[in-house]
Amino acid sequence: MTTQPKIIVLDDDPTGSQTVHSCLLLMNWDVETLKLGLTDASPIFFVLTNTRALTPEKAASVTREVCQNLKIAIAETQTQEFLVVSRSDSTLRGHYPIETDVIAEELGGFDAHFLTPAFFEGGRITQDSVHYLFIDGVKTPVHETEFARDSVFGYSTSYLPDYVAEKTQGRIPSEQVERFLLADIRAGSQERLKSLTNNQCCAVDGETQADLDQFAQDILTCAAQGKRFLFRSAASLLTSLAQLGPQPVPPEDMAQYERTHQPGVVLVGSHVQKTTQQLSQLLQEPGVAPVEVDVKRLRDNLSEKATLKQEILQQVHGVYQGGKNPVIYTSREELQFADIQQRLDFGIEVSSLLMEIVQGLPGDISFLISKGGITSNDVLSTGLGLRSARLLGQILPGCSMVITSEDHPQFPKLPVVLFPGNVGDAQGLATVYQRLTVQK
Missing domain, CATH: 3.40.50.10840 (Putative sugar-binding, N-terminal domain)
Structure with a gap:
């Protein structure tokens, strides 16, 4: 051996x-x-x-x-x-x-x-x-x-x-x-x-x-x-x-990692066509409420950022107190930029706004689903401020779930789904949401 x-x-x-x-x-x-x-x-x-x-x-x-x-x-x-x-x-x-x-x-x-x-x-x-x-x-x-x-x-x-x-x-x-x-x-x-x-x-x-x-x-x-x-x-x-063999908890049973009986939050940053398709299916699910982030306001005027953040968080907390699961997503239209650098810089601004929103989420959410590769990276490192996280396994093929540590100052033992932009069928996001809300 x-x-x-x-x-x-x-x-x-x-x-x-x-x-x-x-x-x-x-x-x-x-x-x-x-x-x-x-x-x-x-x-x-x-x-x-x-x-x-x-x-x-x-x-x-x-x-x-x-x-x-x-x-x-x-x-x-x-x-x-x-x-x-x-x-x-x-x-x-x-x-x-x-x-x-x-x-x-x-x-x-x-x-x-x-x-x-x-x-x-x-x-x-x-x-x-x-x-x-x-x-x-x-x-x-x-x-x-x-x-x-x-x-x-x-x-x-x-x-x-x-x-x-x-x-x-x-x-x-x-x-x-x-x-x-x-x-x-x-x-x-x-x-x-x-x-x-x-x-x-x-x-x-x-x-x-x-x-x-x-x-x-x-x-x-x-x-x-x-x-x-x-x-x-x-x-x-x-x-x-x-060569790890099967994961400890099967994908369809991952709701057992939930930490509270409160609603969870879905955050959608990715813009690829598949994500937009999955988002529209998710928004038809019972128990969800859409919260759109109009990023054009940010492109046209960066000083709008603080106002936009306050508006979104107010909406999120309102939805949450009403017992619904907020789905926070960036507006879907493809914005035009003068060059690649401008596009990358704008992406950083949008992400920074989304991470401030994550930091302002209610402390007792039961789960967080992050859609988009770059969005997910920023959620872990900036939004949740993690040094490391333990990977639990996949809740859907190609779609990981991690858990924060017990000593996290704001969200201890929070299950977080990292959902790449271009993975899953049209129902993918809705399926993950259903798997995490099955016991409620």
Whole structure:
């Protein structure tokens, strides 16, 4: 029996833990906090860097800081074997190759880095090195979806070797990318993995969890023999690497984590089409009351922020006292900006307003559902001011639930759902809400 290497995940938004359970999510990355993750009983832990919301320069600097502190924490805890995962979006959006380059520079000596974007819970598979997304049952190359037109992270191809060449601006040519195809993975890849050197870039297929289970087994065997690997991955590979088995409480029974019999709160920040669809379904549920945040007022006049916050909190408390569950959501229209920087800056302002609203919520809410990756990250680190949180598991495929500590000053033992923007069917948000209000 080989020792299980510690799996260190640098997550560019807080939803990458969406296929595992019972591990720590770290919101801070000072040496002492990182040592909590390295010495925790779970084989895996997550550092929530939230770099997808940052500029390329800031993403690089945060990643560097995490890695430099990790080096110290690894030495101080005498962690011998570890794998590093740069967890990012299964639709190929994010700061690649910036993050993997920085990790390789700082934690150096990797034999290979693997692109493994398959995310089965979200309907993303990779075949013949082409990454697909199932949309209403139709297998669609990911470059033909709205995600490829992202104004910050757009791309023109779903063929991973060409994607690598495009994103590295030709530094890694397409033909130099090693392709691990389904047939290769299913036949076993150990000999090939052992021969990789010099941070070789590899694109990995995956059609089912069993494919990644097989690949992860080969990776772990080679890692135990001294090979050093880095991953740019979506969440499904983490399931295979961590080998945790089923979560303690099944998704449909997670209402038992509730702390009071009061209403809970839903916060919706994400703007992708799927979120808007899910929001409209949720608002038809009994017991909910809509509270819209008109963000256009903020764009047109930043000094409106304090007034807007007061108005929203007044509405929320009124709804709550009436025994209803407030659903706080940003207005849905797509606003136009002069450039990307303005859009990112405005996003930060909106998030800061939403976090002040979170801090002003009634102290005895029974749960909090946060919709959107960046919104969820900010809820944990800023809204709730957490250093770390324990992951309970998934309340819906691809949708994590964490719990705050018993000594949280405002919301002790509060169950918080981290719901990525582009996960779940049209009923997804309504289903999570039903699961958490089932006993009331």
